[in-house]
Amino acid sequence: MESPLRLINYQQDADRRWLHDALTKLAQESARSADTHLLKLNFPGFHGIDFYFKDEAAHPSGSLKHRLARSLFLYSLCNGRLRGGQSVVDASSGSTAISEAWFARLLGLSFTAVMPAGTAPGKIRDVQSLGGICDLVDDPAQVHARAAEHATDGACHLDQFGLAERATDWRGNNNIAESIIGQLALEAEPEPAWIVCGAGTGGTSATIGRYLRYRRLHTRLCVAEPVGSAYVRGWRHRDASAVASQPTLIEGIGRPRVEPGFIFDVVDRVSEIPDAASVAAAWLLEDLFGHRYGGSSGTNLVACLQLAASMRARGERGSIVSLLCDRGERYAQTLFDHDWLLAHKLDLAPWDTALRNSLASGCMPTVR
Incomplete structure (x- = not known):
């Protein structure tokens, strides 16, 4: 009969072998997965301002x-x-x-x-x-x-x-911020004026904000959120106990509470975007890229146009980077379904007109 100590050592060895095998599989997967594309667009109304979109929907599991x-x-x-x-x-x-x-x-x-x-x-x-x-x-x-x-x-x-x-290595290890800055190295504006992202867990904004400071870059971080989001209210007053003032139809962002991973002090601006604007922008993204992306990607696009309009009004040049967060096919029965839009009383036409006018003229996208 084997001693208890030997059985314990055997189990520990088996556990360690499984751990090493699991870590190897994750490392192999990372090596097989090519980095996502950074797609560039220029719009007639924003001369001198380059727009870049990090296509995180291209990951094997389809999202950021x-x-x-x-x-x-x-x-x-x-x-x-x-x-x-x-x-x-x-x-x-x-x-x-x-x-x-x-x-x-x-x-x-x-x-x-x-x-x-x-x-x-x-x-x-x-x-x-x-x-x-x-x-x-x-x-x-x-x-x-x-x-x-x-x-x-x-x-x-x-x-x-x-x-x-805390799980994401914000100093490097090919985090999303390091990837973006590396891909911009040979561009005309390698240090963007703004990076725009939403906040679900708060991990992405924390990683990007920390990395920008770690690299001593002047790039500012804008978090794009639905109207009434807990992050909007919390950031304005530095109130970690803030809750959302209204629900949102944009999945993945617009949390009802401020999550522990959201770091207030690495965010330079929070933009509130109406749900109808986000959905209209998601439809517009399909025209711009030939692929569908989810509602949070639309939220990001609207915030980018707001920032660009402000830069243009001040006579500034530069670049803005944002994220295409997930595949739009996941929303075929919601955001891209006319009956669903009707049931939720979302009229996209005014925002579609405003967004397209912004691209053409460089004005602030607004609906009165």
């Missing part, structure tokens, strides 16, 4: 959250939170869940996504097609508590909202 999911798995593995055979859970409105399901399948782990019941059906199908389980919650405010319940039963809670800003 591919980077975050890889970082969350690495963080959990290297901190001893995740072991072989353990199930994985997280709270997500969709894109993060899809990316986490993708990596869970890569590592041979079961995954449960705790999602608001109103999440776009396309996102739910994507999680399920990757082998994930969707635990749908009627009250979006309860997704965190439900994920915690799964964790008490032994699942590893990846906890994107609690760990995003």
Whole structure:
């Protein structure tokens, strides 16, 4: 009969072998995944201002959250939170869940996504097609508590909202900010005037803001958010307890509360964008690129045009960089469905006119 100590050592060796194998798989995946494209556009109304769009929808799991999911798995593995055979859970409105399901399948782990019941059906199908389980919650405010319940039963809670800003290496390791600045190196304006992003967990804005300071760049960071978002209210008053004043139809951003990963002091501006403007801009992106992108990408586009109009009014030149966050096909039954728009009383025509006029004339996109 083997001694207890030998059995313990055997188990520890097996655990370490599984850990090394899991980390190797993540490293191999990273090496296989080419960096996403930085697409450049110029508009007639904004002479001297270059626009760049980082196409994060090109990731294997279809969104910006591919980077975050890889970082969350690495963080959990290297901190001893995740072991072989353990199930994985997280709270997500969709894109993060899809990316986490993708990596869970890569590592041979079961995954449960705790999602608001109103999440776009396309996102739910994507999680399920990757082998994930969707635990749908009627009250979006309860997704965190439900994920915690799964964790008490032994699942590893990846906890994107609690760990995003610390799981991502903001100094480098091909984070999104390092990638953007590297891709701009040979451009006419290698140091952009602005980088624009939304805030879900707050991890992306924290990573970009920190990296800009770390590199001693003059680039400023704008967070583009739906009207009434908790981040808008919280940033203005430096109030971490702020809550949203109204719900939004733009998935992935416009959080009802300020998440722990949102770092106020690395953000230079927060822009409030009406939902109708974001959706109209998402439709416009299809005309500009020939591909559909989600509503948060539209939010980013509107904020870019606002910044560019202000720069033009001041006679400034330079460049603005933003993110194309996820694939628009996920919203075929929502943002890109005419019946859905009608049911939610979204009239896109005034904003479509305003946005196209802004591209042509360089004016501020507004609807009166």
